[in-house]
Amino acid sequence: MNKETIPTWELLQKRITYKQLGQIKNKRILDFGSGNGVMASYLAKDNEVIAIEPNQNMFKDMLYQNSFIQIVGGLEELRKQKKESFDVIICHNVLEYAQCREEVVKEFYRLLKPAGSLSVVKHNKMGRVMQMVVLLNEFETAHQILDGQNGYAQDFGEIHYFDDQDICRWEKRFVLEKTLGIRTFWDLQQNQNVQTEEEWQENMIEIEERVSTISEFQAIAFFHHVFYRKEI
Template identity: 40%
Template sequence: MVANIQAYLENLQQPWGQLYYDILFEQLKDIKGKRLLDFGSGFGLVANHLAKENQVLAVEPNEEMVALRVQDHPYQQCVGSLDQLASLEDASFEVILCHNVLEYVEDRKAILKEFTRLLKPGGLLSIVKHNEVGRVLQTVVFENDTRKALALLAGQDLETHSMGLAQAYDLDAAVEDLALEVKDYQGIRVFYGLQDNRFKGQEGWRKSMLQMELAVCQEPPYRDMAFFQHYWLTRS
């Protein structure tokens, strides 16, 4: 399945797409005064938000997404992928973000090696990834598709609505021979992806659901059932 950029953008403009960023921005709120790389920056929503209080370089391979990006605050935007990373100096960033990207690439290990090289010692790597348990829960509860859920349990990749096949991967295994250590993780989309969409346009839904999601995003077992997990790694 080829990525449908317009469908992806329209999804982000829905209440559930906006709520994802409400949660993520709250989890990123302590990042201030940093030299920051946003790899796979998409429409620039995170880069733009963090550029209010940080020096941000955004890298995105898809020219269509870059053309539609948000830029209310100044940040540098590049079109590229691994080639762009290779051109950057060692230990040049205090924070690197890579959100919902590594599921869709073949060169995951090469990208993580570049992140290790580019991070300063003690620097932070923020990775948002699909969670296999959350993917199965949504498929059974929201989509009511047990056949698809059983296929996911058997190891089949998840076909997302607009971005193609998302391949599950083990983050600990991906970084086991790198100078990166997983420190903590939070859940994103614990509850709201399980609700019928007819509730999500109601007045006050976004605010009340944000409060609910933030109340449990760092708590087991809720964070272990979320559709996305937000991992924090440090560079040793």
């Protein structure tokens, strides 16, 4: 991961996500909606990784430290993969933007080996309200989210918010194992200069990690990192 070319917010989010994933070695991993490929490259150091991403512009100029298989496409490419062929599936900041997310989740279940793990990073609706009010002064948008309306992201389009338990509703054989908060504090810090300091980043990662398991802080975190297990 090139710290010089990745924005501070993304760098922190990647580093915290790495920590939350824990050590994964000698596994076959699918990264669906792999974006710029940074996560796929990181995981490819000790694993076999297949990455699927529909937007080729997301990764066309990227250079990676580790090799992985990159496929351009979406749901149709998932359907081509062999049943029960992956130990771990990664889907980070993707499902909210997918029109066919229930079908995608069912494909994840089909592709995972028995007792395989699904890692999903997703918007937390209440955290999004915090973001609209505290950071962006978008009061009308905050009210709309509280009223149950979808949100919008400039680069990716409409955000279809869903609850952590919805994946278990779309595919009842998934079991929710744990939820961790991500991005609870650091966006609330308005001093842009301090965010580039390594000491500040280390302190922020430490406190973010500490509160990630505390329900009161999870409730206002901008994102949730949710782990599901394929029920045998």
